[in-house]
Amino acid sequence: MADLARYSRQLMLPGFGAGGQAALGSARVLVIGAGGLGSAVLPQLAAMGVGTIGIVDDDVVDTTNLHRQTLYAPYDVGAPKAARAAARLRELNPEVTVRAHLDRLSSANALELFGAYDLVVDGSDNFPTRYLVDDAATLAGIPSVWGAVHQFGGQVGISWDAQGPTYRDLFPVPPEPGTVPSCAEAGVLPSVCAVVGGLLVSEAVKLITGIGSPLLGRVVAYDARGGGFRELSYDRDPERMPVGELIDYERFCGLAPAQEETDSADMASPDDVPDEITPAALAALREGGEAFQLVDVRQPWEAELASIDGAVLIPLRDLPARWQELDPAAPTVIYCHSGVRSAQARDLLRSIDFENATSLAGGIDAWSREVDASIPRY
Template sequence: MLVKEELNRYNRQMILPELGPAGQEKLKAAKILLIGAGGLGCPVLQYLAAAGVGTIGIVDDDVVELSNLHRQILYNHTDIGQPKVKMAAAKLQLLNPHVSFSAYHERFRADNAINICQDYDLVIDCSDNFTTRYLVNDTCVALGKTLIFGSILQFEGQVAVFNHQGSANYRDLYPAPPTENINCVEGGVIGILPGIIGLYMANEALKLITGIGEPLSGKLMTVNALNNTVMVFKIAAKKTAETAKPAPAKTDKAVQEIDSTTLDRWLETHADEVFLIDVREDYEHEENNIGGINLPLYGLTASLTAIPKHKKVVCYCQTGQRSKMAVQVLAGLYEGEVYSLKNGMA
């Protein structure tokens, strides 16, 4: 229920017939998680907080640096050396005391991804590296969460809405990371660009929460700030089977990992007691694998009957990231021991 001060605060957007009081109530009830409180995260956070999103989670393990300030204008020079999530939450609370903030001063990792994400309605990826982007995507697919994606480099930015009502996900657009990873540190970025792209991302969040307009679901929008071109491309969803949503189960247990030496020893001495699962996609398994069966992470919960009871289950992938997530998913669903192959096939 909106209080009198909120009615006055949000008056200018509530008079929009598309939004109205009902839309504002939806914003107040919404829970949104942001991964990254840097260039993209700052404008997204500022405008979602100002718009009245009721609960906002912020994940970032970084601290404010001088080189951030030309584009991350939520911070100032007195914040240098301080955790971004701490500074962001404090400043945003002053902006809107009616919003509740949860600050996660930690890196978004495979062993905490599901626990952090599962209580939020919507996830917004404002990260700046491919490892995190793929992990955020895979977590959202596993949990059935809609994901708003944004990226920036030099003068060009991208915005998309993934995994929304069966639409394409990030891996449908980019199946594998590029061989060369040029980021803002190496390639540079004009300071205004994250503001432009971040506002588009915030706008997508408001539309998705309130159910108005046409979101960028299954579409990729590119914006070039140097020549003022905006293009929108359609993205085809490559997966054919519906992704099963895992039963949310909070757990603080650390993911059990084994190294390749231990796995080799188990397979040599007690092979009949070990059950290997490759949680990568089928095309990855066909290209190269170390044995076992292929049960992709996206549909893992729908394949529980394929996993024999009373065996040591070892999940593996290319780097050990998706297999950690698989262990988290299986933790509350499988009675036996479940392990992740540390560092994966790599």
């Protein structure tokens, strides 16, 4: 029997057997994110015989993804991740049902999506989505297995309001914007995605089959540099308000679009200076011959990879000691890779009378995508 041969090595596991395999075959698992963690989680779920797998991701494959998002090949660049991932899973195991959800997960569609699944595996890479997944899973009455990676380490836990504490009990409030760099800002070791992804799958399998002790009320942290794991236990927060509805998670995490963001290229009046300027507006400034100073606050190695002509390179960490190299009276546009460090630099310069300082929305990555494709993305 083909099924018996395929799954024989897991069927022989103590306590697993035909019952465990049947549970996997009946399970409906929704995976949020087909990136670094999703690339580790999805093939394992499919290969093990999870009956229905949903993939939620609205992004497309980029060259910078390929070192860690091993579901994709160079010829996939530009293609929707969820669609390409679904095709790979069907090749791995034609017996499983795979559903690709190419829409961005939001408060408007989360509950409808979650209602069709028994379990969520959250491999997202941003805090608004993590809180959205946690709240939506709570309202849907299903568990969420969540993971996060950062540079050389990662974390894994389970959030299940019906059985124990949730992500909100562990992290009642999100971190301040800009305090936790993204993978694009800080990097990530590909093998960390594999380790954390494997842990996510193990927790999902334990919940589905009833085997072992799930990480409910516990978080496992992995440190690749030290080669070790540690565990943190936590309980319900007695002061946590129950989840009653889904909210605006961008605003909750302090990431709602700035009210002053504009496409206008006019930066003459300090009172009207926006917090951010779009790539299109910066291009208009340059084409119009407007006088302004362009400041790059990335690291030197990043500037060697890609830079915008005419920029003064002053890494963010050096800015407090080198701001005198700039003209406080001149209109100033600051950029980094994606806009996080440049926003911090803008606030620093404004605090020392750079009244006409603004940040490039989306950084040089957005500039490359929207204005000058000749600039390499990284």
